[in-house]
Amino acid sequence: MTEKKVRAHTNIALIKYWGKRDEKLILPASSSLSLTLDAFYTDTSVAFDSSIQQDTFYLNGVLQNDVATKKVSHFLDLFRKPAGIHSPALIKSTNFVPTAAGLASSASGMAALAGAANEACNLQLTKRELSLFARKGSGSATRSIYGGFVEWQMGTSSTDSYAVPIDDADWDIGMLVVVVNSRQKEISSREGMKNTVKTSPFYSGWLESTAKDLIEIKDAIYSHDFQKMGEITESNGMKMHGTMLGANPPLSYWEPDSVVAMQLVRQLRQEGLPCYFTMDAGPNVKVLCRLTDSDKIKKRFETHFDSDQLIIAKPGEGLKVLSE
Template sequence: MITTGICRAHTNIALIKYWGKRSEALFLPMNSSLSLTLDAFYTDTKVSLDDRLTDDVFYLNGRLQGAKETAKISRFLDLFRRTAASSTRARIDSYNHVPTAAGLASSASAFAALAGAANEAFGLRLDKQTLSTYARRGSGSATRSLYGGFVEWHKGQDEQSGSSYAIPVDDADWDIGMIIIAVNTGKKAISSREGMKRTVDTSPFYPAWVTTAETDLQQMKQAIAERDFTRLGEITESNGMKMHGTMLGAVPPFSYWEPDSIRAIQKITQIRCNGTPCYVTMDAGPNVKVLCRYSDSERIKEELLTEFSSQQIIVSRPGPGIKVLSE
C-alpha cells in the first residue's frame, strides 16, 4: 500500500538573524529570530509511504540522491515515524523552485515542505506550530517557513524542544518587497552550521549579539505593528551587520563577504541617500538581500543594473506559509 502527502513551502530571509545554537542535537537556538517569507522561491515535496521499501529513497529535482543526502532525510523522517509508531519507509520526491542563480540556501523551504508532506503521509494531523518544531530538527531556519509574511521563531526554554516554535507575526501585505543581489552562487567554504558554532565557542562579541538580538526583536515587532517601514529597515540592517561582526571576533576569524558584497551594500546606501528607503541584510554567504517597498523595487533594480547584470537581481514579494497540495 502507498500513502502520499504533498506539500509546498516557501523560503524565508531572516531580518533578525538566528546565529548560534544552545543545543546542536535539538537545533535549539541561542536567540529568537524573525523573518520574511518570500514568494519567489519554494520547494514542492511528495512523501510516498510504501511498505515494500526496505530503505528510504530520495529524489531531488528528479535525480536519485546518494547515501549521505538520503541518511539526513531518513533521520528527519524518523521523527515522524516515532510519533506515528510506524516503521514504513518512503520515497521522497523534492523539487526546488529556487533558481540556482539566486544563490539562496534551500534548506528552509526543503525541510518545511518535507515536514508538511510527512505530516500528511503519516496522517499525523500535527498543527502548524507543532510541525514547526519538527521542521526545526532538519534546519533551524526551516522553523520559520511554516508561515507566510513576517514570522517569529521563539527560542523557547532550556532544553524543551516543544517550546521552540514559530508563530506568524503579520502577513506583510503592506507594500513590502525584497531584492536578492546574487554576488556569488558557488558553495561557501564555511557552512552556516560550522560558522555559528565557531562564533558561539570563540567570539568575545557573541554575548553582546545574544543580548541585543532580543532588544532588536522587540523593537522590530513594534515597528511591524506600527507599519513603520523605516524603523523596520534600520533594525534589519543593523541586526544583520552585528551578526557578521561576531564572526570577525571568532578564532580564527572569518567572513562571508566578498568585494561584490561591499559594492552592493555601497550601492544600496547610495540609493537610500538619494531618497528611496532600502536596507541591506546578508546571511551565511556573500549574496546581498535588500528590504524595500515593493512599489520601489523596479526603480531600485534599474539603479542596480548599473553595477550588476539582470540575472543577478531577483525581486520578490512576501510569500505564503506551507500548503498541502494534491496530485
C-alpha cells in the same frame, strides 16, 4: 503508494538566528524574526512504499548519497514513529532556490519535508506542532511554516521553541535578492555558527543587543514604520557578521560584489530612495524595500549586476499542500 506533496517558501531573517544553545535539539541562543518570500520555494513529496528496500531520496531529480539520505531518514522517523509506519519512503524534492548558497534553501527544504511527512502519515499536526518538528531538521525551517513576518521564539526547552506568525506583511513590503554567487558555500552555516559561538569575543554582546532589536522591530512592523524596520534589519545583520569576523579563525562570507551591493543601497538611500540590506551566511545580499520601489531599485542594480542576478520577491505564504 499515495504521494503527498507540499510546498514551503524560504524566509529571510531580519533579526538573525546565529548560534545554538543546544546543538542536538537545535535550540537557538536567541529568538529571531523573518519575512517569508514568494520567489524561492521547495516542493517535496513523500510516499511510503513497502516494495522498496530503503528510503530513497531524489533532490532536483538526482538520487542522493547515503549521507544526505540518512539525514532525511532520521527526520522522517520523527513522523513515522507516532504514526506507527515502518515502510521505507520515496522522497522527491525540488529546490526553486540555489542549495546551500545563503538563500535559505534548508528552511524551505525541511519545512516542505515536514509538511509532506505530516500529510503522508496523516498525523494532522497543527502548524505549531509542525514548526516544532521542522526545527529538528533545520532551525530556520521552523519559520517557513508560516507566511509573512514570523518570529521564532527561542523558548525554554524543545517543547516551546517554535515559530509564531507576527503580521501577514500585506502592506507595501518587498525584497530585491542580489544573487552574487549561487554556488554552494565552502563553510556551512552550522560549522560557521558553532565556531563563532565558541571563539568570538563579540558573541555575548550580540545576544544582548539582538533581544532589544527583536522588541523594537516588532513595534515597527505593527505600526508599519518601514524606515525603523529597515534600520534595525540592516544593523542586526551587520552585527551578526561582526561576530563572525571576531571568530578564530575569522570568518567572512562576503565577496567583492557583496560590498558593491551594500554600497549601492547606501547610495540609493542618500538619493532619497529608502532601502536597507541584510545578509545571511553567504555572499548574497537581500535589499528590503517598499514593493512599489522595487522596480526602480532593480533598474539601478542593473548598472552593476546582470538582470538574471536580481530577483524581486514579495511576501510569501505558509505551507501549502499541492496533492492529496
